[in-house]
Amino acid sequence: MNMNFEEVSKKIYDLNNIEVNLLQTDKFKTNTIMIFFHDDLSKDTASINALVPAVLRRGSVLHPTFKDISLKLQQLYGASFDCGAAKKGDKQIIYFYIDYPYEKYVNAEDGSIYRDAANLLINLVTSPVLENGIFKNDYVMQEKDILIQLIKSRINDKMQYAADRCFELLCDGEPYSICEYGTEESVKEIVAQNAYNKFREIVESYPCSIYLCGRYTNEQLDAMKEMINLFPKRRLKLVLENQIAKPSTECRTINEPMNVNQTKLSIGYYTQTEPSSSEYLSLVLLNSVFGGGIHSKLFQNVREKEGLAYYAFSRIDRFKGLMVASCGIDASNTQKVINIVDKQIDDIINGNISDYEMEASLKSVISSLNYIKDSQFSLCDYYYSQKITGSCLPIQEFSEKIKNVSKQQVSEIAKKIKKGLIYSITPCKKEECQ
Amino acid sequence: MNNYKKIYYDNIGEELYIFEHDSGLKCFIIKKPGYSKKHAAIAARFGSVNTSFIDPLNNDILDVPAGVAHFLEHKLFEQEYRSVMDKFSQLGASPNAYTGFTNTVYLFSCNDNFKQCLELLLNFVQNPFITDESVEKEKGIIGQEIDMYQDDGYWRCYFNLLKCLYKNNPVSIDIAGTKESISNITKEVLYTCHNTFYHPSNMMFIAVGDVVPEEVFETLDKNIVAREKKPQIQTVFPEKLFDFNCRLLTQKLSVSMPIFMIGFSDFSEKKYLHEDIHLLNREAGIKILLEIIAGRSSDFYEQLYSKGLINSSYTMEYTCEDIFGFSIIGGESTNPSEVMKMFEEHINEVKQKGISENEFDRVRKALYGRFVKQFNNVEKISHGFITAYFKNSNMFNNLQIYDTININDVNQLLDKHFNLDRLSMSVVEPL
Numbered sequence: 001m002n003m004n005f006e007e008v009s010k011k012i013y014d015l016n017n018i019e020v021n022l023l024q025t026d027k028f029k030t031n032t033i034m035i036f037f038h039d040d041l042s043k044d045t046a047s048i049n050a051l052v053p054a055v056l057r058r059g060s061v062l063h064p065t066f067k068d069i070s071l072k073l074q075q076l077y078g079a080s081f082d083c084g085a086a087k088k089g090d091k092q093i094i095y096f097y098i099d100y101p102y103e104k105y106v107n108a109e110d111g112s113i114y115r116d117a118a119n120l121l122i123n124l125v126t127s128p129v130l131e132n133g134i135f136k137n138d139y140v141m142q143e144k145d146i147l148i149q150l151i152k153s154r155i156n157d158k159m160q161y162a163a164d165r166c167f168e169l170l171c172d173g174e175p176y177s178i179c180e181y182g183t184e185e186s187v188k189e190i191v192a193q194n195a196y197n198k199f200r201e202i203v204e205s206y207p208c209s210i211y212l213c214g215r216y217t218n219e220q221l222d223a224m225k226e227m228i229n230l231f232p233k234r235r236l237k238l239v240l241e242n243q244i245a246k247p248s249t250e251c252r253t254i255n256e257p258m259n260v261n262q263t264k265l266s267i268g269y270y271t272q273t274e275p276s277s278s279e280y281l282s283l284v285l286l287n288s289v290f291g292g293g294i295h296s297k298l299f300q301n302v303r304e305k306e307g308l309a310y311y312a313f314s315r316i317d318r319f320k321g322l323m324v325a326s327c328g329i330d331a332s333n334t335q336k337v338i339n340i341v342d343k344q345i346d347d348i349i350n351g352n353i354s355d356y357e358m359e360a361s362l363k364s365v366i367s368s369l370n371y372i373k374d375s376q377f378s379l380c381d382y383y384y385s386q387k388i389t390g391s392c393l394p395i396q397e398f399s400e401k402i403k404n405v406s407k408q409q410v411s412e413i414a415k416k417i418k419k420g421l422i423y424s425i426t427p428c429k430k431e432e433c434q
Numbered sequence: 435m436n437n438y439k440k441i442y443y444d445n446i447g448e449e450l451y452i453f454e455h456d457s458g459l460k461c462f463i464i465k466k467p468g469y470s471k472k473h474a475a476i477a478a479r480f481g482s483v484n485t486s487f488i489d490p491l492n493n494d495i496l497d498v499p500a501g502v503a504h505f506l507e508h509k510l511f512e513q514e515y516r517s518v519m520d521k522f523s524q525l526g527a528s529p530n531a532y533t534g535f536t537n538t539v540y541l542f543s544c545n546d547n548f549k550q551c552l553e554l555l556l557n558f559v560q561n562p563f564i565t566d567e568s569v570e571k572e573k574g575i576i577g578q579e580i581d582m583y584q585d586d587g588y589w590r591c592y593f594n595l596l597k598c599l600y601k602n603n604p605v606s607i608d609i610a611g612t613k614e615s616i617s618n619i620t621k622e623v624l625y626t627c628h629n630t631f632y633h634p635s636n637m638m639f640i641a642v643g644d645v646v647p648e649e650v651f652e653t654l655d656k657n658i659v660a661r662e663k664k665p666q667i668q669t670v671f672p673e674k675l676f677d678f679n680c681r682l683l684t685q686k687l688s689v690s691m692p693i694f695m696i697g698f699s700d701f702s703e704k705k706y707l708h709e710d711i712h713l714l715n716r717e718a719g720i721k722i723l724l725e726i727i728a729g730r731s732s733d734f735y736e737q738l739y740s741k742g743l744i745n746s747s748y749t750m751e752y753t754c755e756d757i758f759g760f761s762i763i764g765g766e767s768t769n770p771s772e773v774m775k776m777f778e779e780h781i782n783e784v785k786q787k788g789i790s791e792n793e794f795d796r797v798r799k800a801l802y803g804r805f806v807k808q809f810n811n812v813e814k815i816s817h818g819f820i821t822a823y824f825k826n827s828n829m830f831n832n833l834q835i836y837d838t839i840n841i842n843d844v845n846q847l848l849d850k851h852f853n854l855d856r857l858s859m860s861v862v863e864p865l
Contacts, residue, residue: 027468029446029809066739070731074796078803101803105446138740146745152690153747153766156587259688259865261581295523304517307571310578328582356524363526367545370470374812 007373008394009211009383015225017234022221023213023379031114031214032099032376033121036384037206040240041092041175047147047182048190048198049092050085054143055135055195056096056128057083063120064129072120076113077106081121087180088388089242089319094202096125099376102215114220122227126203134196144187151181155258158425159311162264163326166423167317169254170268171245176320205237209387211380242389244321245270247418254421257428263331267341268324268421273413275318275389281402282413283323287316288361289353289410290344291325295360297344298325306340308333319389323417331427338422348414353407362403369399435648435655443830446806450830451647453654458635458663460823461654464642464815472548472643473812474650475541476559477820479667480506480631481534482611483604483757486670490630495670498627499618501576501611504533506624508572509564510540518558527551535605536755537824541816548645549653556657562628564621573616580610587689591862594683595762598858599699601679602672605758633664640819642812675757676701684861693862694770696777698852700759707756711847713825718801718835719847720752720761725797727784727852728763734780743773755825761851770861781852789848794841802836 012022039049063069073079079100086093098121100113129136155161168177181187212224247270273283291298291314302312312327329337347353372378372395386392393401438453451463481503489496511518511531522529527544540559544551583589596606610616641650678699702710710716728734728750738744748765767773808814815829822829 025468027466029806065736067731067733067736070729071796074731074800076803078800078807099807101806105806106799106803107445142740142742145742149691149745149766149768154690156689156693158585159582260585262578262585293523293528294519300520303575304519307574308578310575310582328578330578330581356520360520360523360526363546364523364528367470367526367528367543370545371543374469374471376810 007379009379012221013225015228016231017208017236018228018231019209020224020228021209021211021383022216023211023376023383024216025213026215028102028214028376029105030099030101030376031212031216032097032380033118034095034097034211034213034380035121035125036209036211037094037202038091038239038388039094039206039237041087041090041178041180043175043178043182043186045198046092046178046180047186048195049094049202050181051140051143051147051187051190051195052199052202053083053085053094053096054147055139056124056199058136058139058143059129060123061127061129062123069120069124072116076117076120077101077108079113079117081124083124085180087176088385089317090175090240091242091319091388092180094206096121097377111217111220115223118224118227122230126230126232128199135192135199137192140190140192140195144190147181147187148184151179151184151187154179158258158260158264159326159328162266162423162425163315163324165256166266166268166324166421167320167322169423170270170322170420171320174245176245204232204234207236207239208234209384211384213376213379242319244272244274247272248420251419252421254423255426256424257426260425260427262328263334263427264326264328264425265334265337266324266326266423267338267419268322268423270418270420271316271321271323271413272416272418273321275321276391279413280318282405282409283316284365284402285361285405286348286410286413287314287323288365289348289357290314292361293364295357295364297347297357298327298341301340301344302327302337308337334424345414345417349411351407351411353410358407358410365402366399369395435652438647438651441830443833445833446809448809448830451651453651455634455654455658456662457633457658457660459637459639459654459658461639461651462819463640463645463647463650464819465645465647466643466812469644469812470545471543471812472545472641472645473541473543473816474548474552474555474639474641475539475816475820476555476637476639477537477539477824478632478637479536479824480538480627480636481536482607482609483535483671484631484669485604485607487630488668488670489626490667496626498623499611500607500615501609502619502623502627503538504610505572505576505616505619506627507531507533507538507540508576509568509624510558510562512563512568513558513561514563518554521554522551525551525554529555533609535609535758537820539820543813548643549649552641552650552653553657556654559632560659562625564624566621569619569621569624573619576610576616577613580608580613583608583610585687587687587693587862590685590687591693591695591764591860594685594862595695595697595858595860596760598680598683598860599678599697599760599856600758601674601677603675603758604671630667634658634660635663636667638820638823640816642815671757678856679858681858682861684863686863686865689862689864691766691768691864692770693764694767694773694859695762695764696774696857696859697760697762699856699858700754700851701853701856707754707759708826712827713754713756714822714827714831715835715839715843716759716847717752717754718832718839719844720851721801722794722797722839722844723789723848723852724750724752724761724763725801726789726793727780728777729797734776738773738776743767743769743776770859774859778854778857781854785848785852789841789844791841794844798836798839802833805832805836
């Protein structure tokens with residue numbers, strides 16, 4: 001068997017201002033189609049941008065209800081479809097995807113699932129079910145309620161919430177401080193008419209990329225051109241460049257009391273490093289040394305040495321040039337843990353990085369990069385994120401380049417980072433809580 | 435190395451290699467050409483439900499504290515040379531482990547250095563190095579883990595439901611135990627459990643990835659110390675294992691809106707569930723039914739959603755082992771009691787109407803496709819394989835099961851499993 005595992009994204013055509021990219025690979029059981037739109041993240045439009053895909057998910061002219069869509073997905077041998085809104089830096093992303101088993105593995109006729117799956121997806125994006133020429137009022141009202149629930153439910157996963165909240169507070173007053181679903185108040189203001197208008201604006205003008213990952217024949221790629229004709233004539237909206245966050249003058253401390261057992265501590269940093277710069281490679285390695293896994297200083301010192309936490313890690317938001325250190329601890333140990341975390345950064349600045357830490361950190365980064373190639377979703381997301389940040393490093397090149405980063409460069413980049421916020425969710429008795 | 439078997443599953447393009455070590459350890463490899471990630475796992479038939487067993491030394495019944503399997507999982511990661519994790523990191527690999535109801539799994543994923551990682555895995559799992567001091571330190575870390583789960587609305591909701599579904603079944607005991615139960619764990623208890631349950635004949639091994647099977651089997655052969663099989667271990671389970679407990683449990687926690695889980699639990703007149711119907715067939719049948727009854731294509735789902743009673747957090751699942759089985763629907767809801775009421779009415783309707791041939795066939799095909807999709811991901815393959823193995827089966831049997839299961843099988847399960855006398859709900863409400 002002659003198999004293809006190259007897994008590099010190639011732009012194959014640009015049609016009606018939609019860029020179509022192909023990741024041809026034989027190793028998966030499924031084919032995936034992803035459609036991305038993006039817009040500037042802003043407090044005026046975040047909620048309505050997030051609501052539109054939720055309404056589109058409810059039904060198209062071809063498949064007007066949830067039930068119709070699900071029945072069709074079942075007929076396509078358990079294909080899955082979903083859509084939603086996300087944020088990458090100052091940009092709000094609206095995404096749609098479908099994946100379906102490759103015909104051969106489910107004894108279906110060659111190409112039969114592809115045609116129906118692609119059609120289902122593009123119809124859901126471009127031809128919503130309408131009522132009096134606009135979105136169905138019921139659908140809009142129900143999805144508004146659910147969007148408000150989603151906004152409120154962010155606090156349910158406190159580990160995630162503490163890190164996200166820390167990132168947002170580091171960018172107070174900037175678009176990035178807005179959650180990808182906007183605010184409860186702005187959801188409430190939406191009506192069917194303006195949601196429909198926003199839908200038109202999205203399909204007619206938001207920058208759009210399609211990624212096809214899996215096995216595709218030339219005929220199938222041509223067939224996609226025909227399906228793209230279902231989009232209205234598009235004129236591209238101008239979106240702003242992504243900006244990394246600028247440091248505040250001093251480090252703030254914010255506590256949010258909740259009725260919980262465990263303190264979730266998140267310490268936020270401004271890295272002052274552009275995602276498309278060569279220094280970004282050093283930052284990736286710094287994060288790995290600092291808190292990027294079990295080899296890292298945070299895990300080794302906070303958990304293994306002192307037994308103060310079950311989880312302790314750091315992660316970066318490359319789009320905004322931010323980093324956060326997170327751990328779940330007993331409230332009485334908060335200051336002790338802050339001191340340990342500070343010391344790890346000081347150690348890195350002073351070049352106290354062992355050969356073991358350096359090697360393990362590099363290997364961990366390279367493995368993670370290679371693992372992207374094992375998932376269709378991660379592959380599409382990687383290449384789309386590259387596009388958003390204005391870089392175009394294939395995975396292989398990224399891992400070659402990062403091997404050249406020295407200990408010295410990691411210390412240098414650590415000197416540049418600036419602690420901006422100590423955020424924590426702290427336990428309190430019910431009557432003291434908000 | 436040539437004493438292994440190879441099975442080619444042509445219809446989905448997968449290869450399975452099988453080898454049995456002298457010690458009784460069963461070893462499996464699923465080859466994934468072109469994958470970067472190489473994965474291996476070794477699992478012991480010892481989980482949170484094994485809290486009482488016959489001591490092999492004197493044939494006495496031995497009771498151990500709740501959470502001991504999970505505690506042992508943590509402790510094996512510490513060796514005389516200190517941390518096993520460091521060694522894996524050095525090799526660029528990420529190790530992990532998880533304790534389930536009936537088994538404990540140790541695993542790693544790596545890109546390079548597969549052989550060294552494998553040697554390391556086999557070595558640390560066979561050689562506990564536990565001191566009184568390190569047991570005490572671990573109580574702090576696991577204490578934090580327990581606290582973390584105490585705050586987790588979904589986790590609490592899940593275990594509260596299990597408490598409703600079964601009265602005497604050890605499945606409802608938290609996997610990590612409680613701060614109190616783990617305070618009774620000692621070095622001696624941990625060694626006893628290791629000696630009892632971590633013999634290779636009570637374990638299995640699986641590797642998934644772009645590896646050379648001969649080399650992997652050779653490494654296994656050299657690194658498994660025991661050379662003789664040992665008789666099966668007897669776990670002692672309480673009487674009346676399948677007795678139902680109660681209809682409702684509610685707890686208040688810091689969550690934004692109520693979280694609910696509604697479940698049915700399996701029951702058998704026999705000692706074990708597999709004596710009624712093989713666990714994999716049971717699982718396939720009930721999954722098909724759940725999808726028809728409460729999946730996204732059902733009228734029930736559409737009604738709940740359009741009334742605003744559920745949102746995108748809604749999920750369904752079915753889990754079974756020899757001593758328990760339960761189906762769950764759940765998520766966030768503004769009004770869980772209304773969901774429960776509608777669910778009961780809907781179950782009655784479905785039971786009256788029965789399942790149509792048409793919907794059965796459509797859903798059967800969809801679940802076949804979803805099963806195939808699982809083979810995209812090395813961890814999912816490994817997890818699926820281990821789960822099926824501990825049900826005394828081979829994951830690939832699902833291909834045949836989904837192909838040959840018929841509507842009569844499913845209608846029988848409809849009556850048996852979806853029994854309204856064994857329906858419970860657990861709710862976690864905001865403070």
